[in-house]
Amino acid sequence: MAEQIIKPDVNFINDVVAAGGESVKKCFQCATCSVVCNVTPEDNPFPRKEMIHAQWGLKDKLISNPDVWLCHQCSDCTAYCPRGAKPGEVLGAVRKLSIQHYATPSFLAKAVGSPKALIGLLAVPVIIFILALIMQGHSFIPEGRIVYAEKFMKVPYIDVIFSAAALFAVVGFVMGISRYWKDLTRNIEISSNPWQRKVKGPMIAIIFETILEFITHKRFKKCEVTKDRANTHLFVFFGFVGLAITTTWAIAYLYGYEFFGITAFSVFHFGESPYPLYDPMKIVGNVSAVLLLAGILQVITNRRKNAEKAGSGSYFDWLFIGIITSIVVTGILSEVLRLVDIGTEDGLRLADLRILAYPTYFIHLVSVFFLFAYAPFSKMAHMVYRTTALVFARYSGREEKKY
Amino acid sequence: MAENKKVLIVGGGFSGLTAAVETAEAGFEVIIVEKTPFFGGRVTQLNKYFPKLCPPNCGLEMNYKRIKNSGDITFYTLAEVEKISGQEGSYDVTLKINPRFVNDKCVGCNACAEVCPVEMSNEFNFGLNKTKAAYITHNQAFPFLYAIDGKHCKGASCAKCVAACKYEAIDLNMKPQTINVNVGAIVLATGWDVYDIAKLDNLGGGKVANVISNMQMERLASPNGPTGGKILRPSDNKPAKNIAFVQCAGSRDENHLPYCSYICCMASMKQAIYVREQYKDAKATVFYIDLRTPGRYEQFYWKVKDDPNVSFIKGKVANIIEDPETKDVIVEAEDIMAGKKIKVKFDMVVLAAGMVPSTKSAKIPGDITYTPDGFVAAASLKKGIYAVGTLKSPVDVARSVQDATGVAIKSIQSARR
Numbered sequence: 001m002a003e004q005i006i007k008p009d010v011n012f013i014n015d016v017v018a019a020g021g022e023s024v025k026k027c028f029q030c031a032t033c034s035v036v037c038n039v040t041p042e043d044n045p046f047p048r049k050e051m052i053h054a055q056w057g058l059k060d061k062l063i064s065n066p067d068v069w070l071c072h073q074c075s076d077c078t079a080y081c082p083r084g085a086k087p088g089e090v091l092g093a094v095r096k097l098s099i100q101h102y103a104t105p106s107f108l109a110k111a112v113g114s115p116k117a118l119i120g121l122l123a124v125p126v127i128i129f130i131l132a133l134i135m136q137g138h139s140f141i142p143e144g145r146i147v148y149a150e151k152f153m154k155v156p157y158i159d160v161i162f163s164a165a166a167l168f169a170v171v172g173f174v175m176g177i178s179r180y181w182k183d184l185t186r187n188i189e190i191s192s193n194p195w196q197r198k199v200k201g202p203m204i205a206i207i208f209e210t211i212l213e214f215i216t217h218k219r220f221k222k223c224e225v226t227k228d229r230a231n232t233h234l235f236v237f238f239g240f241v242g243l244a245i246t247t248t249w250a251i252a253y254l255y256g257y258e259f260f261g262i263t264a265f266s267v268f269h270f271g272e273s274p275y276p277l278y279d280p281m282k283i284v285g286n287v288s289a290v291l292l293l294a295g296i297l298q299v300i301t302n303r304r305k306n307a308e309k310a311g312s313g314s315y316f317d318w319l320f321i322g323i324i325t326s327i328v329v330t331g332i333l334s335e336v337l338r339l340v341d342i343g344t345e346d347g348l349r350l351a352d353l354r355i356l357a358y359p360t361y362f363i364h365l366v367s368v369f370f371l372f373a374y375a376p377f378s379k380m381a382h383m384v385y386r387t388t389a390l391v392f393a394r395y396s397g398r399e400e401k402k403y
Numbered sequence: 404m405a406e407n408k409k410v411l412i413v414g415g416g417f418s419g420l421t422a423a424v425e426t427a428e429a430g431f432e433v434i435i436v437e438k439t440p441f442f443g444g445r446v447t448q449l450n451k452y453f454p455k456l457c458p459p460n461c462g463l464e465m466n467y468k469r470i471k472n473s474g475d476i477t478f479y480t481l482a483e484v485e486k487i488s489g490q491e492g493s494y495d496v497t498l499k500i501n502p503r504f505v506n507d508k509c510v511g512c513n514a515c516a517e518v519c520p521v522e523m524s525n526e527f528n529f530g531l532n533k534t535k536a537a538y539i540t541h542n543q544a545f546p547f548l549y550a551i552d553g554k555h556c557k558g559a560s561c562a563k564c565v566a567a568c569k570y571e572a573i574d575l576n577m578k579p580q581t582i583n584v585n586v587g588a589i590v591l592a593t594g595w596d597v598y599d600i601a602k603l604d605n606l607g608g609g610k611v612a613n614v615i616s617n618m619q620m621e622r623l624a625s626p627n628g629p630t631g632g633k634i635l636r637p638s639d640n641k642p643a644k645n646i647a648f649v650q651c652a653g654s655r656d657e658n659h660l661p662y663c664s665y666i667c668c669m670a671s672m673k674q675a676i677y678v679r680e681q682y683k684d685a686k687a688t689v690f691y692i693d694l695r696t697p698g699r700y701e702q703f704y705w706k707v708k709d710d711p712n713v714s715f716i717k718g719k720v721a722n723i724i725e726d727p728e729t730k731d732v733i734v735e736a737e738d739i740m741a742g743k744k745i746k747v748k749f750d751m752v753v754l755a756a757g758m759v760p761s762t763k764s765a766k767i768p769g770d771i772t773y774t775p776d777g778f779v780a781a782a783s784l785k786k787g788i789y790a791v792g793t794l795k796s797p798v799d800v801a802r803s804v805q806d807a808t809g810v811a812i813k814s815i816q817s818a819r820r
Contacts, residue, residue, distance in 0.1 A: 031718050031719055031736065032721040040744070049742070080605065082655055083657060
């Protein structure tokens, strides 16, 4: 065997421990995990090798290792682990470190991963939206019927703030992913390692295949111990897809009306929000919100239910879950309060809903901003890194065989 | 305090027998009680045992002879301790003696078993075959008296054995007896059970016909076992020539037994030799996490390793399934050295199941504390009560014997107080 020089990074071991992989040192390399894992390739299976790499602080072998993203944290490994070393949790911690490693700027990556910085991170959108309200000269609790756009946060403000947040995220993702891809492909041509052999295949087809996998959650459904997770994740996934469609649709309505002067025709209501409930865009939006709510509540119950077998998850996981829950709960609540408000006659109000409605909507805006702006640094980034890793796995031949 | 020279030994396995004869030969009166109808414990069930790989009788027979020759040993089979009270130098113990239904007139002619209509699982062979309710475990059992299983026997309504016995050795009306004894010291030597492989859901235990435990393997290889010493697999009685040994089947696993059972690596290597000696073309594959060969046993490993037909694969087996057509067993592991997940077919798989102290399921009456795993917490035992061998931690026969010999001295000291 050729001589290999390994470069242990002691800090990395500590980082893994701090990121929720505190059980890593319990591993005694029996390889039960690799065998019970249903989603690993047969050659060079994970997560046994990742466990020893983490114990030894071999950061280079983990940060750019696509295998950590092939892992879906089924926790079959964790349940069968004879030592309580929780490989599922350790790989989760490595994924967090991988996201943080590639994300720019790195101080923001650190902040999102740290509970201490939460207040500061929340303060950014809170201040932005308060300034926006002041600039519009709007009261925090406007008088009269509840109208979020006109009386509270006008469309141009929303558009400018969120476009900026989204742009910031996109730039962050592009920078992170290009560095990740560079690391992934660095040794691809010269490596004698069969799983790094480049397959000549059209990238488009590979991407298409990967997207198809996401739509069906085919791989995720191979999980056993936490088999309900694939379905709940599917709910959340399609909830997000639906809300993304809704947002695009809403933009088309608004700017179709403003720029092209298209007005309502049939059931399609180009023009100014709020749109009626029977508008197809509104239906898609509401259905998606319900999907997302059902999904995220299931995620929370499942995680609690499986905590003993699968581990209870890290701050990184729960921050992400918390933000999504906050978005969907405040979103639905804002809408319901507004509808209830319309449903009552003036002077017959049972209670003044405004006091509840505007702060709820404010929290909703803050949460959405948080999700958008910090996406490249939070667990939200998993969608981008996992997609990239799965594309690479197919592209490199890592997954020539059926998983 | 008055001198009390009696010592009670609970358990008639190798440790208990050793403690009994050593104590008696020092001039003390010994009472030894055994729960089953026969002495010899786990060692009797082995084909060969370490360190010299001799058959069990080469050690046990000598002990039986010493028991017979010593006038100071009273032994009871089918006996259980019901109550312990008192203190060092004077313990009052209540013993319950269950009926054997066979008296000392038995000559071991087998006539009773021939006519007995009741079949039951042969627990001496770990359920590998059946036995009659009137039975003897093997041809060198001690005491050499048949026993009738009270749970399975139909009793007076059948009584075919009574008619068949020419020696008036059977009495189906025997009743349990309770006796009280006063002793100066008590030695607990109730030994161990093999871990229930049915609990290893991913290893096919209890589900896959040709997956057996290491203790079942001992019975298969033993000349007085169910196959007369031929290593045949349970599903079709074909010679099992390609055998996998799965180490740490339950041991070193916090979901099962969190400790190392100490003996299983050596047992599997020994059993690999059984197969290799029996069939010229036999192959044995040992799947392990780490091979643990304490002390000089390492040399044994070197010897086994030199056999080209015995291979060692680093990687714990975590999945076992049955080929439904051939009943072969498919074993899945990660070959760590090769960095590959492998699936290999075998004729039969032996799970190196771990050691569970008998006190995990059957607590000894009295003020005794246990570790979370069911071992006797020796340090907290009352003065004059001693635990031996596998009751304290997993050990091999040799260490049990050493321990029992040491405890004999301790119990003599207590009996003199």
